[in-house]
Amino acid sequence: MKLAMIGFGQAGGKILDRFLEYDSSRGTGIIGHAIAVNSAKADLMGLDYVPNENRVLIGQSVVKGHGAGTEPDLGEKCAREDLEEIQSAIDKMVSSEIDAFLIIAGLGGGTGSGGSPILADHLQRLYVEPIYGLGILPSRDEGGIYNRNAARSFQSFAESVDNLLVFDNDAFKTGGESIGEGYAEINDEIITRFGALFSAGEVEALGDNVAESVVDASEIINTLGEHGITSIGYASEPVDPGGGNSGLLDRLRGGSKDENGFSTAGDATNRITSLVRKATLGKLTLQCEVDSTERALLLVSGPPDALNRKGIDKARKWLEDQTSCMEVRAGDYPLPNEKKVAAIVVLAGVTDVPRVKDMQRMAIEAEERSEELRSQSKDNLEDLIQYGDDEE
Ligand code: GDP
Structure with missing residues (x-):
């Protein structure tokens, strides 16, 4: 976009x-x-x-x-x-x-x-x-x-x-x-x-590499809506560009496992679902309760070989369950020379955000403290003037 x-x-x-x-x-x-x-x-x-x-x-x-x-x-x-x-x-x-x-x-x-x-x-x-x-x-x-x-x-x-x-x-x-x-x-x-x-959302840059399910600017705009707060999750994993989902050696070895127990080399579908989980449950740009999301968008980018519709469909269903919202959009974004697969999860309209409450609490405390300091310094100044008067 x-x-x-x-x-x-x-x-x-x-x-x-x-x-x-x-x-x-x-x-x-x-x-x-x-x-x-x-x-x-x-x-x-x-x-x-x-x-x-x-x-x-x-x-x-x-x-x-x-x-x-x-x-x-x-x-x-x-x-x-x-x-x-x-x-x-x-x-x-x-x-x-x-x-x-x-x-x-x-x-x-x-x-x-x-x-x-x-x-x-x-x-x-x-x-x-x-x-x-x-x-x-x-x-x-x-x-x-x-x-x-x-x-x-x-x-x-x-x-x-x-x-x-x-x-x-x-x-x-x-x-x-x-x-x-x-x-x-x-x-x-x-x-x-x-x-x-x-x-x-900037689909023109894709040239001939048309995505299976394109996410264009209007899908991003519809996800963000007309009011609300948005947090973004992200996870990526390096891959061999143009090397398919796995190398021969990896396939013979049965693929290596990441910390979630998913195959990192063997299976594009598993990789996509694993990355979407990591993106959603890992560090978000604003920590929030995922089930307070109103609308979500999921995007997977990477070399064309590493993307598939089945993985994205599975990941979208999983995200629907997690967010308990009906409006979950999804798409892929092929990047021919890319050396990683990345999942981006957009959680729009989130309402349960502890960090915002915490910030508001800190704001009230800072306000009270500066009010206290103001009245203290007013008293101190009066004392000083008074003291000066007494000295004369
Ligand atoms: P302004 O110039 O008066 O608008 O104020 P600043 O932009 O300098 O600072 C506002 C706040 O932005 C700071 O309190 C930091 O939290 C944050 N900040 C400042 N510089 C950066 C930066 O380069 N990156 C990020 N992520 N945050 C920054």
């Missing part, structure tokens, strides 16, 4: 940059137009792939190019002030080519957190195409302020977009490293999952 992508704030810009790199190196054609919006000049200058003319500096009269820090109210103000500037950059796109908009933002900071819901509202008024958000949640150890910002923005962003696709940094930090060092790896994970999803 072809998207107009808008990276809002620092995280949004960096992730957009990575999407552009992915798109140009793989020739997927998923990006129809790319714009980076920020109130911090230095962040915009640090991007590598977004064309200079599509980098929009907002809120100069408010923050003088220095960014909105951790103040979403400032981010919101900057966005409102310069909506026209953003719109002029969007106007450069060929709108007939675009299937949907995607606004990408880290929800814990200031610019993206405060600005993206404002932009989403604005685009909803102007375009018939769906407006999606890709919202990045802060890790828990970033602390109360970031989680408070994210809790607020999560609510307003979810209300202003047709679907909020969520990625939780907290679930993807790797042991020991600081979150800053880990961003490159985390961003790779984001691009792998969302890049694979959006490429699947």
